[in-house]
Amino acid sequence: MSDPQDQRNPASSIDPNRPNVARIFNALLGGKDNYQVDRDVRDKLLKRAPALGDLARDVRAFAGRVTRFLAAHRGVQQFLDCAPGLPNTDNTHEIVQRENREATVVYAATDPVVLAHGRALLAENDQTHFVEADFRNPERLFEHPTIRKFLDLSEPVAVFHIGSVQYVSDARNPRDIVAGYIDRIPSGSYIVLAHAYDPEDGSFTPELREIYQNSEVGLGHFRTRAEILSxxxxLELVEPGLVAVSDWWPDGPRLKPQDPVQRLALGAVARKP
Structure with missing residues (x-):
């Protein structure tokens, strides 16, 4: 499943006494792959912004809808997921391979928690691979032997950056990082982006910013719509463009009013012409 250089044991570097971003989001989603220290951070977040759990589920649902769309309606057969998070229900490879058993999915991560859980989950799946690679360095990532072996860059690839780029500081130039992926994928490929959003209308309060950016682990940088769109x-934006993740072709009517916090993540699918 994975290249030999990826067979190190990431579990050895998992610290149950320090909160971890992937485990915190797992806790926000109601998952069980987390420790008390992660649940403590989750509880602090929810005490200040109770709808953060709904936002986490909205982002997860957006990822599922996008994956089904690309696999079933755009015929994409190769997926590179650069923000896999902890395994949950309906992971990228499960959705993709329900549509096409022969489709290839490669997950790229550096988080030892994600690596340990992901490799255990995928041990028997020949079409899905997990590599230890830093998405912030696309040049090096695309040189990874597993990616070179299993992704055919003469054919379209869907690259997922769902919640990843928001962890990149301005000093690291996130726009250049995304451009590194765009430059390396062929025409007909897709970039899927979801990013924490600062609407600049006062709804993203200084208090909420402090919760996100000064928590024990730091939950990312919120950026304006213009920054995210840049x-x-x-690329060619697929309708409906860059919108709140819950508004990207929802599966049905909204049954209850949204909290303003649920508008604090934007998502888009864009095609390379």
């Missing part, structure tokens, strides 16, 4: 320059 990461997709040169």
């Amino acid at each position: 990461y997709l320059d040169g």
